[in-house]
Amino acid sequence: MRARFLLGVSLVLVLLVGGGLVAAYVSASETDGLIADGVRAGDVDLSGLSAAEATAVLTRKLEAPRRRNLTVNGPDGASWTLSGRQVKARANVRAIVAEAMDRSQEGSFLTRASRNVTGGELDLELRPRLRFSHQAVGEVVEKAEKAVDRPAQDASVKPGGETLERIPGRDGRGMKSKELRKALVRAIRNPRASSEIEVKTYKIEPKVTTADLPARYPSFVAVDRESFKLRLYKNLRLAETYTIAVGKAGYETGSGMYAVQSKQVDPVWNVPDSEWAGDLAGKTIPPGPKNPLKARFIGFNGAEGFHGTGELDSLGTAASHGCIRMDIPDVKRLFGQVEVGTPVYVD
Numbered sequence: 001m002r003a004r005f006l007l008g009v010s011l012v013l014v015l016l017v018g019g020g021l022v023a024a025y026v027s028a029s030e031t032d033g034l035i036a037d038g039v040r041a042g043d044v045d046l047s048g049l050s051a052a053e054a055t056a057v058l059t060r061k062l063e064a065p066r067r068r069n070l071t072v073n074g075p076d077g078a079s080w081t082l083s084g085r086q087v088k089a090r091a092n093v094r095a096i097v098a099e100a101m102d103r104s105q106e107g108s109f110l111t112r113a114s115r116n117v118t119g120g121e122l123d124l125e126l127r128p129r130l131r132f133s134h135q136a137v138g139e140v141v142e143k144a145e146k147a148v149d150r151p152a153q154d155a156s157v158k159p160g161g162e163t164l165e166r167i168p169g170r171d172g173r174g175m176k177s178k179e180l181r182k183a184l185v186r187a188i189r190n191p192r193a194s195s196e197i198e199v200k201t202y203k204i205e206p207k208v209t210t211a212d213l214p215a216r217y218p219s220f221v222a223v224d225r226e227s228f229k230l231r232l233y234k235n236l237r238l239a240e241t242y243t244i245a246v247g248k249a250g251y252e253t254g255s256g257m258y259a260v261q262s263k264q265v266d267p268v269w270n271v272p273d274s275e276w277a278g279d280l281a282g283k284t285i286p287p288g289p290k291n292p293l294k295a296r297f298i299g300f301n302g303a304e305g306f307h308g309t310g311e312l313d314s315l316g317t318a319a320s321h322g323c324i325r326m327d328i329p330d331v332k333r334l335f336g337q338v339e340v341g342t343p344v345y346v347d
Contacts, residue, residue: 036104038121041096042128047121054097062091062128065191070184072140074148074199075173086136087188092129099126130189137184141177144199148175154208157217157236159257161224161347164236166213172204219338221260221300223324223346225253228316230306230324232337242334245309245325248318251276258300258344263335267297267307276321295328296335300344306331 035054037047044061046054067084074080103124152172158165179200187193208216214235222231225246232240247253266287273282285291294308308328309315315325326334 032105033101034104035100036122036124039100039104039124039126041100041126044128046097046100051097051101054100055093058091058093058096058128062093062130063089066091066130066132066188068191068195070187070195070197072144072180072184072197072199074144074175075201078144078147080140080143082136082140082184086139087132088136089130089132089188091131096126096128100124132188137181137188140184141181144180145175145177148173148199148201150204152204152206154206155210155213156208157213157220157343159220159222159343159345159347161222161226161229162231164220164222164233166210166236168210169206169208171206174202174204176200176202217343219342221334221338221342221344223253223344225255225318225347228318230326230334232334234337239337240333242326242330243315244306245311245314245317245319247320247322251321252318253304253320253322253324253346254301255346256301258346260298260300260338260340260342260344261302262297262299262305263338263340264297264299265335266295267291267293269293272303272321274321294331296331298331298335298338301346306334308332 033050035046035049035051039046041058042062044058046057049057066089067087069084070082070087072080072082103122150173153170155169156167158167176199180197183197187195187197214237217236218234220233220236222233223229223244223246224231228244228246230242230244231238232242268287269285269291271277271280271283271285275281292307292309292311294310297305297307299305304322304324306324306326308331309325310328311319311325312327314320315327319325
């Protein structure tokens with residue numbers, strides 16, 4: 001009798017346990033192919049989704065918002081667009097879904113069934129990773145930089161035969177390229193950020209200001225061939241005016257911007273090998289009465305230069321073969337007030 005009782009109890013227990021296992025298996029089977037509750041990718045909840053559903057949701061929420069157009073607004077009304085097509089934003093959607101499915105199906109059916117029955121969650125947060133074209137970002141930054149950057153302009157002097165005009169300097173402008181690049185990357189990564197990005201700039205000051213000019217030009221020589229005048233400026237202020245002779249027709253004194261190249265006291269004259277020199281062509285004439293280069297020679301354009309002359313009646317005319325003639329006291333005075341490198345402008 002007792003044996004039959006124990007057998008009955010055993011059969012009941014077997015039936016109870018077997019039924020529970022069957023129920024657990026059925027419960028676990030219901031979530032096969034689905035992501036467990038409590039699985040997230042960033043701020044996207046993947047709980048209870050199939051692989052296809054999770055892929056669609058992640059694509060919509062992670063990639064699509066980052067494929068928008070971004071506009072870079074620069075100064076002077078200029079703007080540049082970084083299109084979503086250029087950005088090519090891609091998230092690691094496949095990797096996230098694969099890991100979510102693998103982790104959701106880990107463990108035995110009893111483990112999954114227990115989680116389903118008790119309402120437990122996996123408590124798994126997967127990290128989305130975004131890839132995009134850094135080259136496209138760099139290209140837009142470079143375009144903006146080329147348009148925005150403007151070098152500073154130093155103050156300068158614009159010479160004329162009668163005046164020296166002071167040209168003020170101008171501030172330059174530089175673009176904060178690193179800040180723009182960072183702002184674009186932030187806007188791509190964060191779809192809540194504004195799609196309008198303002199270029200930030202900084203001022204570039206000229207190295208030479210108008211106030212610096214006088215010290216940069218302790219001496220400046222300007223020749224007005226038309227009026228036969230030579231004007232000497234000291235620190236850009238007119239200091240002396242001399243009457244001169246310039247090159248005659250066919251031997252005109254060359255116009256343009258030059259500088260003092262050499263200075264000689266009682267110069268030797270190396271006669272050009274030219275037809276106009278006659279018997280003296282190619283010869284070297286030492287200082288003395290036969291040398292037309294009197295007292296001083298200040299070279300500024302190869303063989304051309306300022307020199308004293310004994311032909312005082314030629315002053316105020318076009319009479320030389322290219323050089324500029326001066327009265328001997330005048331050329332001596334000029335000689336003492338200019339240095340090699342002094343600007344010489346011939347108008």
